[in-house]
Amino acid sequence: MKKPYTLLDHTADLRIRISGGDMAELFANAALALADLICDPNTLISDETLTIEIEGNDPADLMVNYLRELLYQWTGNEKLINTVDILNISDNALSARLHTTRYNADQHAILSEIKAVTYHQIAVEPAADGWQATVVFDT
Known part of the structure; x- marks a missing residue:
């Protein structure tokens, strides 16, 4: 299966390009990309x-805030994202249903330590x- 994202060259961090047929698919694919970088899906x-509700000033700010919430689910709650259903989305808000798995060191190998989502x-x-x-x- 072709992944909906591409790793791009970056000096010290992880840089990716994500694609989607529409904004909802783009944001769902962004979640899958982040999850895939952290753990084998x-x-x-x-x-x-x-269910989460996220706001932003524009689509780029919304993306950063959304991915930060998903990363928090991992770093703060030890929940790995499996799939995401985007319920509603606009240029500055979204609601999504996250399907998660509780982290278990015996079952889940961590592939990358992602510290933060940046505006860079x-x-x-x-x-x-x-x-x-x-x-x-x-990273």
């Missing part, structure tokens, strides 16, 4: 769901085939 079986080189914009975003993670 094939080891995850959803055992919890939660953030971009969320229309593309020829839908939408694309560029995000840099501090």
Whole structure:
């Protein structure tokens, strides 16, 4: 299966480009990209769901705030994101249902330590085939 994101060259951090047919798919794919960078998704079986609501000043700010919330679910609550359903989305707000797995060291190998989602080189914009975003993670 072709991944909906590409790793890009960056000096010290992780930089990715994410694509989606529309904004909802773009944001769902961003969650999958972050999850995929943290842990092998094939080891995850959803055992919890939660709904989040995120706001931002524009689509780029919304993306950063959204990914920061997802990263917090991992670093603060030890919840690995399995899948995401975008329930509603606009240029400055979204609600999403997260399907998560509680971290278990015996089952889940951590692939990357992502410390933060940054505003450095953030971009969320229309593309020829839908939408694309560029995000840099501090590692």
